Amino acid sequence: MSYLWNLFFPHHANNHKAVLIKTPFLFLFCLVFVFLQAFLNFFLLTKPSVLGFSSNISPESIIELTNVERQKLGLSPLTENKLLSEAARQKAADMFAFNYWAHVSPSGRTPWVFFTDVGYKYQFAGENLARDFRDSPSVIQAWMNSPAHRDNVLNSKYKEIGIAVVDGTLQGAETTLVIQLFGTPYGVLDEKKAPESKPVVEERPVELPREAFAEEKSPEVMSLIPNSSTSKTPVANPLDLTKIMAILTVGVLLVVFAIDFFLVSRRQTPRLSSKSMAQMMFLAFVLIIGLLIKRGAIL
Amino acid sequence: MMQNLLTEVKEHSGHYLVLLFILIFGGVSLFYFQRFPQAQVVSAFLTASFYVLWGVIHHYLEGDLHLRIILEYLAVALLGFLILWSIINRA
Secondary structure, eight states, rough: OOOHHHHHOOGGGGGGGGGGSSSHHHHHHHHHHHHHHHHHHHHHHHTTTOOOOOOOOOOHHHHHHHHHHHHHHOOOOOEHHHHHHHHHHHHHHHHTTTTSSSSSSSTTOOHHHHHHTTOOOOOEEEEEEESSEEEEEEEEHHHSHHHHHHHHTTTOOOOOEEEEEEEEETTTEEEEEEEEEEEEEEESSSGGGGGGSSHHHOOOOOOOSOOOOOOOOGGGOOOEEEOOOOOOOOSOHHHHHHHHHHHHHHHHHHHHHHHHHHHHHTTOOOOOOOOOOHHHHHHHHHHHHHHHHOOOEEO | OHHHHHHHHHHHHHHHHHHHHHHHHHHHHHHTTOOOOHEEEEHHHHHHHHHHHHHHHHHHHTTOOOOOHHHHHHHHHHHHHHHHHHHHHHO
């Protein structure tokens, strides 16, 4: 009991400072945290079915939610086109094979090449990309929060849609890619304008990829796993476990620093120590930021 | 406890305002670079470093700067950075 008291409360036996917030223990916390992360990485490599990233995204739900957003503005719903879905699958395969996160591949292939490769002759075309999301509503919400992607989702010129949701490893991280292709077949929208020699392409601005392009890999060695709700779901994902570790570590330290601040200031104990108030502010910052960091990126 | 907190803040209001600015600036930069993990790691590292610097300057001005105190700030800053770095890498 007195050992626990020493750990959490400042008093004469521990030189008026709780043992848990003494420098050696703080460095021990760092070591334990690094060890647990290393253990998590090891576990991730050896037991990928237990720890891993899983998502619950289906092409059908993406199409449904896209149409819900369109119908809110009175726009006509998009119909699924198998050619567009095949183009989206090929785009995803290309991204995994050549390890890039961008609208244009490192070799310069634009999204529109995939449309024509599958034989889809378009008058208007668009592309939205997303990765690392866990569910369909989060993907749609992220796109709707971005003006450029929102314009694509709510573009009245588009008549058809194709979605691919593919699991794989991109830039060293296990992820789920969502490719959303929009299209209007040539001549459908305005018969009078059909003779135009060049299609009008609603192209989204291309931004820098999250990471530098890695060395190109041979397409045949890459494994692409179509995402489905029946796939084996990992028991837990590393991000959640890391956040739990962070909450526990920072939570315990915040409580001990708060006790320390309260007791030391009430007793007016003279001692040479860091400011518990400042330490609490910094730890609260770490906790808030750590909890706010989420998965998911769009392009 | 609230009264003690207020007294402490009142006594060093300028110092805590600077610390608050460092943390808010760190938070904003982490949010701003949310699609660039490497920049987020740099932001977290800089925030932790400026936190230690704040501690050193604060105690120097208070006249009680000691190696033990610097190590305490270093330990907490290192732990905070490790936590943020791990979360950024897993996100």
